[in-house]
Amino acid sequence: MLSLRSTQSKITEPWDVGEYSDKGTRSLNEDVLLVEDGFASPEVSTPSLLVGIFDGHSGERCAKFLSEEIPNQLKNHRLFIEQPEVALREVFVNCENLWIQKYGNDAASVADQQPVEDGSTALLCYVLNEDLYIANVGDCRAILSQAGQLLVLSTDHNTNNSDEVKRIVDLGGFIIGGRVQGKLAITRSFGDYPLKANNQKYLTAEPEIRHIPLTSETDFIVIGCDGLYDEWENEDIIQYVQKSIEQKHCAQDIAQNLVNEAIERGSTDNVSAVIIKLNKNYKKGKTKKPKKEDHYLDTTDALSDDLISRFFKKKNSPRPKGETPKKEKEETKSSTKPTHKNHQKTTKEKPEELNT
Numbered sequence: 001m002l003s004l005r006s007t008q009s010k011i012t013e014p015w016d017v018g019e020y021s022d023k024g025t026r027s028l029n030e031d032v033l034l035v036e037d038g039f040a041s042p043e044v045s046t047p048s049l050l051v052g053i054f055d056g057h058s059g060e061r062c063a064k065f066l067s068e069e070i071p072n073q074l075k076n077h078r079l080f081i082e083q084p085e086v087a088l089r090e091v092f093v094n095c096e097n098l099w100i101q102k103y104g105n106d107a108a109s110v111a112d113q114q115p116v117e118d119g120s121t122a123l124l125c126y127v128l129n130e131d132l133y134i135a136n137v138g139d140c141r142a143i144l145s146q147a148g149q150l151l152v153l154s155t156d157h158n159t160n161n162s163d164e165v166k167r168i169v170d171l172g173g174f175i176i177g178g179r180v181q182g183k184l185a186i187t188r189s190f191g192d193y194p195l196k197a198n199n200q201k202y203l204t205a206e207p208e209i210r211h212i213p214l215t216s217e218t219d220f221i222v223i224g225c226d227g228l229y230d231e232w233e234n235e236d237i238i239q240y241v242q243k244s245i246e247q248k249h250c251a252q253d254i255a256q257n258l259v260n261e262a263i264e265r266g267s268t269d270n271v272s273a274v275i276i277k278l279n280k281n282y283k284k285g286k287t288k289k290p291k292k293e294d295h296y297l298d299t300t301d302a303l304s305d306d307l308i309s310r311f312f313k314k315k316n317s318p319r320p321k322g323e324t325p326k327k328e329k330e331e332t333k334s335s336t337k338p339t340h341k342n343h344q345k346t347t348k349e350k351p352e353e354l355n356t
Helices: 061-076 084-103 105-110 162-170 234-246 251-265
Strands: 016-022 031-037 048-057 122-128 131-137 141-146 149-152 208-213 218-224 271-277
Touching: 016 031, 016 048, 016 251, 031 061, 031 271, 048 061, 048 218, 048 271, 061 084, 061 122, 084 122, 084 131, 084 208, 122 141, 122 218, 122 271, 131 141, 141 234, 149 234, 218 234, 218 251, 234 251, 251 271
Parallel strands: none
Antiparallel strands: 016 271, 031 048, 048 122, 122 131, 131 208, 141 149, 141 218, 218 271
């Protein structure tokens, strides 16, 4: 029998979710978004939400497949309420195997076709009452504001990640030009059959999973594809969203503004973002900041502690829509363009680690 612990939810107001995706300068948008409110109903009466970003490449078929198959399998999994971490891990692996069975070399031979080369990342946020579960494969990213402080909830699985590079090299693979086997910049993915054929094990769809208890001080969650974070620093996003919430912008408008700003800054990728605003009463400086010794994060996977970081480097974040003074608008675009990592190279400071 399915059951939940009988504690009262610490979130006093329902969430406000906004999503937006744009193909940017590309001819096709291969990103697929998933938002399903009340995901666990009718099994439970407590609040539940499933949100995901699937960043496809070499086509959109794999991303679309995952956006439909993952929620279907998760909802039918026997442990998706009592042990969500177990359910998420098994569903991710099952969906990878199912895709390869349907569109890999053996299936293509039967249908007298070429194997489908599409691939995709996947980042899933599953909110169940006062608990948040993050499952990630690839280089989409989730960040969270807790009492105004930044927490990074996922790690980027790409060739800039030394742990991922070591894993691939230890398996006999190699990195050339920042790409696995000289072909793919991410180190975990669904699909990508040519890089998994003949028992190649360099790429994996094994997810990294986190469990984060939510509190009344949890402000909002932002998930986005690499096209978003290529143009936005983590802390800039936190500051921008905080300011937008103070100015009474809804989550939908905030998500769209983040995406549009990334494209304006010069993103050459598809750009997607989802905002989950958990605490509509957020007021800067009025909530208690988390103490390091009482940090709320409960890591349920074997992930390194330095992935849970605060970023204290201050930057000038862009103003929410409608705030720019008239005089400033009359200045040239080059003088008013917000500083970001592609426009100004700086030496990044090592983030302060939280003691868990």
